[in-house]
Amino acid sequence: MKSTPTQYGSVAITIHWLSAIFILALLGSGFRAASMTDSAAKEEILMFHVPLGIVILLLTLLRMFWWWRVDQKPRPVDGDPAWQRFIAKAIHEPDRVYRRS
Numbered sequence: 001m002k003s004t005p006t007q008y009g010s011v012a013i014t015i016h017w018l019s020a021i022f023i024l025a026l027l028g029s030g031f032r033a034a035s036m037t038d039s040a041a042k043e044e045i046l047m048f049h050v051p052l053g054i055v056i057l058l059l060t061l062l063r064m065f066w067w068w069r070v071d072q073k074p075r076p077v078d079g080d081p082a083w084q085r086f087i088a089k090a091i092h093e094p095d096r097v098y099r100r101s
């Protein structure tokens with residue numbers, strides 16, 4: 001379930017992909033609801049959209065707790081190109097990219 005130095009664990013992978021799928025579904029259903037004029041149809045979409053948004057919030061809190069208290073990130077892959085390392089660091093540790101030293 002937990003990550004190893006060379007591989008993400010099943011919990012981290014599951015949270016990651018569920019979040020990705022749910023966020024895409026939220027974007028699709030959100031834009032669809034916003035463009036609807038029929039209020040009954042809009043309500044029907046929002047009955048799916050709103051609980052899914054709350055699930056994403058809970059998944060994100062679980063993700064934060066998981067990395068903070070339980071799991072450890074795998075090591076960066078050896079030999080990856082400098083541009084990939086830069087982008088990964090800019091997204092995951094922006095303070096380290098922009099910090100002057």
Ligand code: HEM
Nearest residue numbers: 023026027029030031032033034046049050052053054056
């Ligand atoms: C990560 C979570 C969420 C994402 C990515 C998301 C995304 C979106 C997007 C893209 C729209 C269309 C916005 C527009 O074009 O005006 C939308 C609309 C909407 N969202 Fe969400 N949403 C999320 C969570 C929630 C939650 C938790 C709620 C309620 C508690 C909510 C309630 C609504 C409502 C009521 C609309 C329709 C607004 C309208 O009628 O114009 N959303 N959402």
